[in-house]
Amino acid sequence: MEREDAVGKSGPAGPVSVSSDSVSGPDGFDRWGEMVGKAVMPVTMASEHADHFRGEATTLELARTEASAFSFSPMSAWRTPAHIRRSDPENYYLCLVHGSPIVLEQRRNDVLLTAGEMAIFDTSQPLFCDFQDHGRPTRVSLLRLPRAAVPLPGDRTDGLVATRLPAQAGSGVLLASFLTGLRANAGQFNTTELRRLGAMALEVAATFLAARLDLSPSLPVESRQQVLLARIDAFITHNLSDPELSPATIAAHHHISVRLLHALFEEEPETVGATIRRRRLERTRTDLADPRLRHRTIGEIALRWGFRHPADFSRAFRRAYGISPSDFRHTA
Known part of the structure; x- marks a missing residue:
């Protein structure tokens, strides 16, 4: 085997x-x-x-x-x-x-x-x-x-x-x-x-x-x-693609307070906001490396995963991976 x-x-x-x-x-x-x-x-x-x-x-x-x-x-x-x-x-x-x-x-x-x-x-x-x-x-x-x-x-x-x-x-x-x-x-x-x-x-x-x-x-x-x-x-x-996804919407959907939501995440490795941001960045990185999506602009991919503003996405991507989205796409 x-x-x-x-x-x-x-x-x-x-x-x-x-x-x-x-x-x-x-x-x-x-x-x-x-x-x-x-x-x-x-x-x-x-x-x-x-x-x-x-x-x-x-x-x-x-x-x-x-x-x-x-x-x-x-x-x-x-x-x-x-x-x-x-x-x-x-x-x-x-x-x-x-x-x-x-x-x-x-x-x-x-x-x-x-x-x-x-x-x-x-x-x-x-x-x-x-x-x-x-x-x-x-x-x-x-x-x-x-x-x-x-x-x-x-x-x-x-x-x-x-x-x-x-x-x-x-x-x-x-x-x-x-x-x-x-x-x-x-x-x-x-x-x-x-x-x-x-x-x-x-x-x-x-x-x-x-x-x-x-x-x-x-x-x-x-x-x-x-x-x-x-x-x-x-x-x-x-719901990662929804730009409205936030601690407030998550708490409302599960009928708990935002304060309780943050308390639940105190023992987790990341805060709620950091979890959302990391997963969105991981999805955009996967799409940027996919040759089948070369026809999509970086802005379209960012918007697809809930990032409203391309500039904010680029800064977050560089902080997470040490490289700009365009440079990562080129090397990938």
Whole structure:
């Protein structure tokens, strides 16, 4: 298997990285089984596509968890009591389906999941998965949830396995969007961002599961604050192009005061304003380096990402990167 590690662009060294693996050809199916056994849990697999199996996996190793994106040929997998006796990492996995439907069976529950739907499964109990053949690869995102890191009663959480979890309302929308964003931008995060995203992922997932069990009030205050930060983080990302985006509009959208918004960011590496400015500058830098956008002027690109005045944008760009936008575009 090929493996590529992406080194974080900034921040302290630590157990965070991005890696990718791919298999293909006659021996791809056996290698895929080995990779799944190490990355998720040991299982027994079968596939009608074994002779020409193809699979790709990308894993973001975050603080205390991992988020993985898989794309592979149709197959089935079993986790038996014998597998569990040999190796049990004691994890839940949250699964979000992007491609062909999948079937999950665990604890006498069974569910058919189609694109956009979510469920959890447990490594400590027997499991059957059928990744169906609908003429296109199976694509799923997985978020590892260590049982010890889920602040909910284990017996109650176990009852949720292999049941359809709502992804179109409440915190389910946030969680599905979060996982989809991680999948789409796996190679774009720096080390500091990966650390924050790991903590956010666990908090958002715990809040989501607590709501399913009607246990939200029992979550620690810190968890609820992290979920609010995750919602704010997603809102900033989705509205960077709006020149009206500001601490005041963010606070109003989330029904909190500007003072509380700034208080939430006191433990973060940046203020709210600095976060907006940095992300806008990162988007403009990406566009300036893109040869497909050479027909756009620097001013148009700046305006596209919320900078009203070209002169202000140029000064901010030079302060951040030590070079003018025009010189960066030329060298890029």
